[in-house]
Amino acid sequence: xxxxxxxxxxxxxxxxxxxxxxxxxxxxxxxxxxxxxxxxxxxxxxxxxxxxxxxxxxxxxxxxxxxxxxxxxxxxxxxxxxxxxxxxxxxxxxxxxxxxxxxxxxxxxxxxxxx
Amino acid sequence: xxxxxxxxxxxxxxxxxxxxxxxxxxxxxxxxxxxxxxxxxxxxxxxxxxxxxxxxxxxxxxxxxxxxxxxxxxxxxxxxxxxxxxxxxxxxxxxxxxxxxxxxxxxxxxxxxxx
Numbered sequence: 001x002x003x004x005x006x007x008x009x010x011x012x013x014x015x016x017x018x019x020x021x022x023x024x025x026x027x028x029x030x031x032x033x034x035x036x037x038x039x040x041x042x043x044x045x046x047x048x049x050x051x052x053x054x055x056x057x058x059x060x061x062x063x064x065x066x067x068x069x070x071x072x073x074x075x076x077x078x079x080x081x082x083x084x085x086x087x088x089x090x091x092x093x094x095x096x097x098x099x100x101x102x103x104x105x106x107x108x109x110x111x112x113x114x115x
Numbered sequence: 116x117x118x119x120x121x122x123x124x125x126x127x128x129x130x131x132x133x134x135x136x137x138x139x140x141x142x143x144x145x146x147x148x149x150x151x152x153x154x155x156x157x158x159x160x161x162x163x164x165x166x167x168x169x170x171x172x173x174x175x176x177x178x179x180x181x182x183x184x185x186x187x188x189x190x191x192x193x194x195x196x197x198x199x200x201x202x203x204x205x206x207x208x209x210x211x212x213x214x215x216x217x218x219x220x221x222x223x224x225x226x227x228x229x230x
Contacts, residue, residue, distance in 0.1 A: 033216045045206060045221035091158070095216045101146060102171055103219075105158040 002027050004094050006106035013082055014114050021077045021109045023092030029053075033095055034075045035103065036066065040088040048090075051075065082113045117141075119222035121207050127228045133195040136225045139188055140209030148219055149182055149192050150206040158206075164190065165212070197229045 003026040013019045025034065036048040049059060051068055059066045063080045079086050089108040096102040120139040128134050140147050148163040162172040164184045172182070179198070184190040194201055204226050208219035 035218060037221075042223075043204065043226075044223045045208070047218045047220060050216075050218045100171075101148075101163055101165070101210075101212065101216055102160050102174075103216075107157050 002094055002096055002104045004092050004104050004106035006090075006092055006109050008109045009107070010110045010112070012112045012114065015084060016081050017113075018078060018080050019082050019111065019113075021079075021090050021092075021111065023075045023077065023106060025073050025075065025092070025094045027073075027094060028097055029095075034068070035093040036075075036077050037091045037093065038088045039091065039108070040085075045091070048077075079111075082111075084113050084115055087111060087113045119207055119209050119220055121205075121222035121225050123225060124223060125226045125228075127230065128197055130198055130229055131196045132229075133193065134197045134201075134227060134229075136192040136205050136207075136227070138190045138192070138207030138222060140190070140207070141211075141220055142188065144209035144211045144220075145187075146210045146212045146217075146219075147184060147190050148206075148208040148210075149190070150208065150221075151203045152206060152224075153203045161192070194227075197227075199229045202227055202229050 005024045032053045034051045038046045038048055056068050065078045067076045089110045091108045092106040093103040122137045146165050149161040151159050161174045162182045167184045180194055182192045204224045206221050206224045208221040210217045210219040
């Protein structure tokens with residue numbers, strides 16, 4: 001069955017610290033997509049990244065980077081030099097079996113970046 | 116682009132009343148999703164449409180919930196009659212899918228409170 005586990009419920013860091021948010025998934029598909037979304041205190045869900053399982057290269061976008069490890073079924077997200085504006089709930093998601101458009105969501109990790 | 120537009124942003128209603136939530140997807144997007152978010156259950160997909168046709172409504176909790184998409188630029192989610200347990204944030208999202216699974220862009224949500 002498809003499953004996404006975000007074991008870290010809450011993380012609190014001080015500004016400028018690096019922080020890694022873990023995402024472990026289970027899928028029966030041989031090819032699949034993975035997603036990360038951000039939900040700031042204002043409530044909207046903001047798309048961050050979509051990754052195809054074909055591509056295991058790490059992705060970097062400014063202070064954000066993603067480490068995809070197919071061997072361990074993990075798709076971890078690192079924020080370098082965190083800022084207060086990074087405070088949000090972060091969700092990892094995976095399509096339902098057969099790359100159905102229905103996403104299976106993790107429960108999210110609440111990140112608090114303190115000044 | 117204006118993004119996904121949802122209305123109202125907040126709705127407070129009495130138990131037993133009909134509630135209608137509205138969504139305007141991003142122009143050119145061919146898939147539309149309705150989600151519900153609660154603390155207890157996280158993000159749940161209620162229903163999604165592809166080219167205005169409902170594809171998967173298995174997440175709709177019960178017959179009190181119905182959704183329509185009369186055209187490519189408008190969708191409604193109706194709850195009749197509403198109950199206190201329907202209190203949640205309801206999100207609409209849209210995406211442009213041409214094979215595979217594309218990222219979805221979310222509206223700001225409607226916070227529904229049923230008293």
